[in-house]
Amino acid sequence: MAPTAGARAFNAGELDALLQALRAEGWTLAGPRIRDGAIVYDEIGGAAELPAGWTDEQAPGRYRLRERDDRALFGYAVGPHAWKKYLFPPSERLWTAVRSGRDVGVSEEQAEPPPLAFIGVRACELAAIAVQDRVFLGGERADASYRRRRENVLIVAVQCGEAGGNCFCVSMGTGPAAASGYDIALTELVSGGHRFHARAGSERGARLLSRIETRAATGDDEEAVRALLARAGGRMGRTLDTRGLPQLLQANLEHRRWDEVAGRCLACSNCTLACPTCFCSAQEDVPDLAHARSERWRRWDSCFTGDFSYLHGGSVRASIRSRYRQWLTHKLSAWHEQFGSCGCVGCGRCITWCPVGIDLTEDVAAIRSGAGAAQQERREQDT
Amino acid sequence: MKPARARPSLAVFKFASCDGCQLSLLDCEDELLALAGAVEIANFLEASSRVLAGPYDLALVEGSITTEHDARRIREVRAQSRTLVTIGACATAGGIQALRNFADVKEFTSIVYARPEYISTLATSTPISAHVPVDFELRGCPVDKGQLLDVITAFLRGRAPGVRAHSVCLECKRRGAVCVMVARGTPCLGPVTHAGCGAICPAYDRGCYGCFGPKESPNTTSLASGWKALGASEAAIARAFRTYNAGAEAFRKEGDVHERR
Numbered sequence: 071m072a073p074t075a076g077a078r079a080f081n082a083g084e085l086d087a088l089l090q091a092l093r094a095e096g097w098t099l100a101g102p103r104i105r106d107g108a109i110v111y112d113e114i115g116g117a118a119e120l121p122a123g124w125t126d127e128q129a130p131g132r133y134r135l136r137e138r139d140d141r142a143l144f145g146y147a148v149g150p151h152a153w154k155k156y157l158f159p160p161s162e163r164l165w166t167a168v169r170s171g172r173d174v175g176v177s178e179e180q181a182e183p184p185p186l187a188f189i190g191v192r193a194c195e196l197a198a199i200a201v202q203d204r205v206f207l208g209g210e211r212a213d214a215s216y217r218r219r220r221e222n223v224l225i226v227a228v229q230c231g232e233a234g235g236n237c238f239c240v241s242m243g244t245g246p247a248a249a250s251g252y253d254i255a256l257t258e259l260v261s262g263g264h265r266f267h268a269r270a271g272s273e274r275g276a277r278l279l280s281r282i283e284t285r286a287a288t289g290d291d292e293e294a295v296r297a298l299l300a301r302a303g304g305r306m307g308r309t310l311d312t313r314g315l316p317q318l319l320q321a322n323l324e325h326r327r328w329d330e331v332a333g334r335c336l337a338c339s340n341c342t343l344a345c346p347t348c349f350c351s352a353q354e355d356v357p358d359l360a361h362a363r364s365e366r367w368r369r370w371d372s373c374f375t376g377d378f379s380y381l382h383g384g385s386v387r388a389s390i391r392s393r394y395r396q397w398l399t400h401k402l403s404a405w406h407e408q409f410g411s412c413g414c415v416g417c418g419r420c421i422t423w424c425p426v427g428i429d430l431t432e433d434v435a436a437i438r439s440g441a442g443a444a445q446q447e448r449r450e451q452d453t
Numbered sequence: 454m455k456p457a458r459a460r461p462s463l464a465v466f467k468f469a470s471c472d473g474c475q476l477s478l479l480d481c482e483d484e485l486l487a488l489a490g491a492v493e494i495a496n497f498l499e500a501s502s503r504v505l506a507g508p509y510d511l512a513l514v515e516g517s518i519t520t521e522h523d524a525r526r527i528r529e530v531r532a533q534s535r536t537l538v539t540i541g542a543c544a545t546a547g548g549i550q551a552l553r554n555f556a557d558v559k560e561f562t563s564i565v566y567a568r569p570e571y572i573s574t575l576a577t578s579t580p581i582s583a584h585v586p587v588d589f590e591l592r593g594c595p596v597d598k599g600q601l602l603d604v605i606t607a608f609l610r611g612r613a614p615g616v617r618a619h620s621v622c623l624e625c626k627r628r629g630a631v632c633v634m635v636a637r638g639t640p641c642l643g644p645v646t647h648a649g650c651g652a653i654c655p656a657y658d659r660g661c662y663g664c665f666g667p668k669e670s671p672n673t674t675s676l677a678s679g680w681k682a683l684g685a686s687e688a689a690i691a692r693a694f695r696t697y698n699a700g701a702e703a704f705r706k707e708g709d710v711h712e713r714r
Contacts (some may be wrong), residue, residue, distance in 0.1 A: 106631040160627035338644035343626035375619040376669040
């Protein structure tokens, strides 16, 4: 955790002043609000639109809103949306080609995205943004669209006081404390006077905090934050044993668990689209009838579709078993080699938003517990 | 500008159907003039009584085969069409009228018609592809007009259509809708249904009705188990698979399983 020196505290009522200060600086606010039975990320105008007094109950394939006993503004875990929808939009035009006589002119999308302030980013989500930063901005070719959007984002993190039924950030080492990657990290303290503990993570974060009424955080505030994080960390709904995980999966590519999970997997793509780190896309050309103009669009895609692995003559991964295995082994194993970290941050969205409740932590546990047996089986087959 | 007669010819044929899919073509209000400029509309009775003789470069076929007469007529249509694209659930899966495939059509006619002996019909409603080779099947009840235009453009220019066979869930998530199955416990066919509609029903808090038929690799067995876990009865599951795409293989088989129980 970053040093707490200089940490501030302010009354819950002052949060709106912080949000309005952001707006006055030209930031559009994106934050949690209730819509269609869930806490989604959407444009908000101020603190009045936050889901005060609501929490979420999550289990495999199940999400429900519940009223809380208090008026906590951030008293939930994570919802169906991830911040990637702003940084890597579900659908975006990359360029337009226009024919004029015998010439074809191509114009790239250059529009500057509006400055966005993310309000209420969880520790696991900070980790997810860091993962996507490596995916889109690392290596030789940075993604221009992602960069434009990413450079125009300010992040107000809110550390978790609750753990969801499918959370396992502690296993993944990503939470519940926000380590880095934020401009301001807040912790909402409800008991003993509804207030926020605030820590600046950047100069502009510190400047913003100086524009609202705060006081120096006391030892009691710090202790309350520590207790809250410890409580959330101790109540994770799921655990994932990550010891030797990349090797474990690579050594068990023919494990019978893949067949078992393939029987339940719908290959519907929901897990990958809800995942805050999944980044696959399809490029589609949209020509007009006269073929005078054509647009190139990038849209969210998924390794669970047949088209995704289509090569000349057919799909490389025709079976659902091969698609699920591809997703899980990429996320938990090959990702390390490719991007230098695990692709999973432990947010649990893939478990919650799977319509039939497939739980990757169970798959890994089953493979781990059956690993010896599977190896034994292979040895027997070899002899 | 090429001379008008060099434009490829387009014909639209109707079999057993409600006309809704060919109406989607007339629904392309903003693009209609461009379409009329790009093709010679040679045979489209819903739009014009002027009919030019075949052969046609592109034939759009709506409706299923339910009579001997139509079974002969579709072969004539195929013979005079360079490219034949079927549009809609009737043409691609037999339509809602394929419910007769699971029942006794004689019983139906005896109840519905005053003089059932005048009715000459087949015992089944079958998709066009069961009778003649089809170059492309565009799904939906009705088809999506954007996809229809894309398919027409694609075949006119010799490229592959941009239609994708994945689940409705992709469209649902792309538009930021909240999954009704997970957040509401509402049974939804989206995870096994072919995309194309833009996930209209889930975006309005309803489960998907499967208007576009099965997606590629539909795991209907697992989805049906998921529905049962949400409290859906065997009869409700059977009924869900027995609608506009009841005749599509994956939906037919899953419907059979639950109708028997």
